[in-house]
Amino acid sequence: MRAMVVQEFGGTPEPAEMPVPAAGPGRIQIHLEAAGVNPYDRKLVDGLLRGRMPFDFPMIPGTDGAGIVTAVGEGVTDFAVGDRVVGKAVAAPLGHGTFAEYIAIPADSTVAKLPDTVGSIQAAALPTAGLAAQDLLDAAALVPSQVVLINGASGGVGSFLVQLAAAAEVQVIVTARPDDADRMIRLGADEVIDYTRGPVAEQVRAGRPDGVDVLFDLISAPPAFAALIPLVRPGGTAYSTTFATDEAALHDHGLKGGNLTSTGAAPELRRLLRRVAEGDLVVPIDATRPLTDAAQALTATGARGKTVLVI
Secondary structure (H helix, E strand, O other): OEEEEEOOOOOOOEEEEOOOOOOOOOEEEEEEEEEEEOHHHHHHHOOOOEOOEOEEEEEEOOOEEEEEEEEEOOOOOOOOOOOEEEEEOOOOOEEEOOOEOEEEEEOOOOEEEOOOOOOHHHHHOOHHHHHHHHHHHHHHOOOOOOEEEEEOOOOHHHHHHHHHHHHOOOEEEEEEOHHHHHHHHHHOOOEEEEHHHOOHHHHHHHHOOOOEEEEEEOOOOHHHHHHHHHHEEEEEEEEEOOOOOOHHHHHHOOOEEEEOOOOOOHHHHHHHHHHHHOOOOOOOEEEEEEHHHHHHHHHOOOOOOEEEEEO
């Protein structure tokens, strides 16, 4: 099968012919039509989990993918050949990802059937970013009329989170470039802070002297995250997806939250797919590229939403 592979940690994806993976007991084989690209994919290539999980080389990157089930292994009852599905390829050993024509993943992993109205390109952009946004929303337990600040709203996670927060009937403040402000408003933001104009904390404080109830920070290093903490009212909540939080210090300030690692699985993925099918959630696709553009897609910056590789 055609695939994009790296030969070592830190390598550049290059085309290669690889064996087609078999379904095997408890697994399903999927002929992929599209693969979502995530910052996490580049981190795995660079060795994020080196020494913590086994890897196979040549490594096929890619976490998210959508396509058609072409084989089912012994014991699989929830899926059948011909099912349209989307899922995450994160089973050990890593290195058998979605930047390829086929994957074989456990049937009980984060994989779900697609509603008829959801296409493969839409679906492939959903799992990692959409589940992270859903997990943040669930963890914060938002209450209508709260004021929520989303720092770094332009990417995949942020674009989903803006919509989910707006649907929760809270006031949504986001940070984004000025040329992305209109899109943020269309997704549900009430106010857009232009982070190029000066410190975000000062701009938010000028418009909201009483602060915010919830902070979702998707981009900051620890010093920048710490600068935003004084904006959060006592008893409020602050979450970082970049592990920028000193959780003990956060709790000492009387705030809930901390560093969040997404744990969303198949039930949450099905919930997101229903929202997409019903038109309540827009999948924010910034670009579609051929599979052979994987290297460029992994290193691209400034995306407004998700990049999807078409296989």
